[in-house]
Amino acid sequence: MTEVAPRITPPLDELNRPFWTGGASGVLQITRCRSCRRWVFPLSATCPDCGGPTAYEATSGKGSVFTHTTNAHPYNPAVPLPYNISIVELVEQPGLRFITNVVDCPPEDVHVGLPVHVQFEQHGEVFVPVFVPDGNVRPAS
Numbered sequence: 001m002t003e004v005a006p007r008i009t010p011p012l013d014e015l016n017r018p019f020w021t022g023g024a025s026g027v028l029q030i031t032r033c034r035s036c037r038r039w040v041f042p043l044s045a046t047c048p049d050c051g052g053p054t055a056y057e058a059t060s061g062k063g064s065v066f067t068h069t070t071n072a073h074p075y076n077p078a079v080p081l082p083y084n085i086s087i088v089e090l091v092e093q094p095g096l097r098f099i100t101n102v103v104d105c106p107p108e109d110v111h112v113g114l115p116v117h118v119q120f121e122q123h124g125e126v127f128v129p130v131f132v133p134d135g136n137v138r139p140a141s
């Protein structure tokens with residue numbers, strides 16, 4: 001397994017646990033409305049559109065870079081610099097975006113529209129979703 005930098009991981013609760021632990025089985029799960037079928041992120045127990053209840057469903061884990069930046073400021077001295085910060089939009093739904101990191105790729109190679117797919121960094125019971133460019137497959141550990 002590739003060495004990963006330390007992260008501050010979120011406290012798990014009933015709502016967010018499937019999101020943060022789905023990586024144990026390699027699946028990025030997100031809440032989805034049971035009524036209108038809209039994917040809902042940030043995670044929510046109810047749909048912001050129709051008020052219907054949500055349930056977790058597996059996404060494809062595929063998306064593209066919506067926007068990005070490179071951080072070169074040592075906010076956390078334990079994290080090697082520079083590193084990418086991106087907003088990735090999943091293929092499931094326009095606007096289904098979240099802040100993440102594109103990894104296993106020099107930050108200068110990341111561009112808007114770059115096709116990416118999810119991988120997970122394990123930190124204890126939390127599996128942080130990060131993304132790698134398509135065609136850039138991390139060697140098996």
Ligand SMILES: [Zn+2]
Pocket residue numbers: 033034035036037038047048049050051052
């Ligand atoms: Zn809905």
